[in-house]
Amino acid sequence: MSKIMGLSGNEAVAHAMRQINPDVAAVYPITPQTELMHQFAEFHSDGLVDTELVLVESEHSAMSATVGAAAAGARAMTATSANGLALMWEIVYIASSLRLPIVMPVVNRALSGPINIHCDHSDTMGARDSGWIQIFSENGQEAYDNAVMAVKISENKTILLPTMVTLDGFILSHTLERVEILEDNEVKKFIGEYHPETSLLDVDKPSTYGALDLQDYYFEHKRQQFEAMGNVLPVIEQVSKEYGKLSGRDYGLIEKYRVDDAERVIILMGSSVGTAKDTVDDLRNAGEKVGLIKIRVYRPFPYNALREALKHVKALAVLDRAISFGTFGGPVFTDVRAMLFGNGVSLPMMNYIYGLGGRDIDKAQIRLAFDSLKDVVKTGKVKKEVNFLGLRD
């Protein structure tokens, strides 16, 4: 039986953490994540969790403490945003390389400079090659659900990789929504107890983590990470199904919204999906054949699911809430293009960069993206591939 509550995105994820009841959590403030750990610290002080809470002195220490605890066999968590994630950087790679199934909520915020505390995806985009699983959330409900599922995904014996569960800063983290919370014991049963095969505290089976690994075996270890990442997508689908049975919410890898007979489709991630769904409904009411695809799991990239979903589409626009300097368009656009190229899907594509540094996106802007695809459907050609939405000239 689930309970319905009015929660901000940060509070929803804090409740997920309360129910996950990690052995160790490292805490350091950064806007807009701060309230998430405040809420968790309150649960801790109220005796609602058994967690050892460590109030560290920087994000670098937060991720280090989390890695140390995870290597010692604990279920360990921390949370951060933007520059906090950037400061964690070297240990972000170490967490995935040591195959530690850490779950970390990241409240998406622009990565300075100039200094900006509002939402875009530039922080987690930087970590897309770091060997972490990345799951994006459309709303507070998904952020909660993703956090719970992430534990089970990361700790799967064929994976053992860390997961970032992202939610858009302020737009989700600070907005009150209706959120369904599972019963504590349902979550406890769903994620199960964590029994790592090796740990630093297992004195009967001594192990070492992070030892010097040069030309002899380093390459093989990277290959193992690569293969573990290859195991992730079916496990996510399986965990999502199980979670669906429990909660009624089975999300899968991507969400297709009115795509089946659509000619023009947009792809996007995060909180703007809600606005885009409304726009699709408006255009559908006006008789236009439009739809959208929400990417939920961004790393590993859901190639097959996307390719399958796009087969019949005539024109596509990818909306990126991040910019990638010196490549061809935003990161999601680049991935989608790479996925389609050479796979028999010839699909004209446009890229729209939007919402950097918290710039608001509204239905008019999304409509503009759909409108610009009309000409592409007609001619089969894209005049200008990389474009901006809601930007001053």
Place this chain on the structure above:
Amino acid sequence: MFDYDKYLRLNKLPLIWCAGCGDGIVLKSMLRAIDRIGLSKDEICMVSGIGCSSRLTGYVDFNTLHTTHGRAIAFATGVKMVKPEMTVIVVTGDGDATAIGGNHYIHAARRNIDITVILFNNNIYGMTGGQLSPTTPFGFKASTAPFGSVENTFNISGLAEAAGASFVGRGTVYDAIKLDRMIEKAIRKKGFSVVEVMTPCPTAFGRRNRLGSGADMIKQLKEDSVSIEKASSMTAEELNGKVVTGIFVDKELPEYTANYQKLIEQLQGR
């Protein structure tokens, strides 16, 4: 009347600081000190990190650099190395300078580079909502320590002194006139100088610990302040909970950029 306006970016006002915050008192004190020295605005580079105090660089009409959390002193070191003739001032807080940026703080003191650090100590991370900082007193509440801190604190001035700074002083926003003189001396000093200013945060620290309004907290600072001279004849027990104010260190020591220049001249045979 002192003309503060000539040092301010008036289009950036009003300040973001809360009612009752002491940071504005430090800002004005610093401007008066700079005015007494007679520095032109172009001769000053002011560097800040992240936090309430660090917002100050947005308001002053000097060369300003607003950087990342904890790194202001590292950025300032770069500025000073390239422009040793410039007066480089860092504005920072207890969380910024002694937690996430603690390493830079002690190493700049060890190197004794000619930078003046004005460190706003409000005993808390104010901007992010009252998390425990390295100066939150034992037993006091913070948003991440709702039942009180169980950690020991840093003596910020003591750290700089032990690490080798040329000038170390502690003042309060109650004694603003004394603070002017202390900041003036710190800026004039050739070497690493620290002025630790005790300033109240009624919003994130005072409210949670029932310390009253900003004015109440400033009055309390007055009550708790003890001069170095007086403190020297007090027992540790008597000093418990007191704020010792005054100049702890004021000495002439070899300065880093000067030493560096000497080495260059020596190697170039000049």
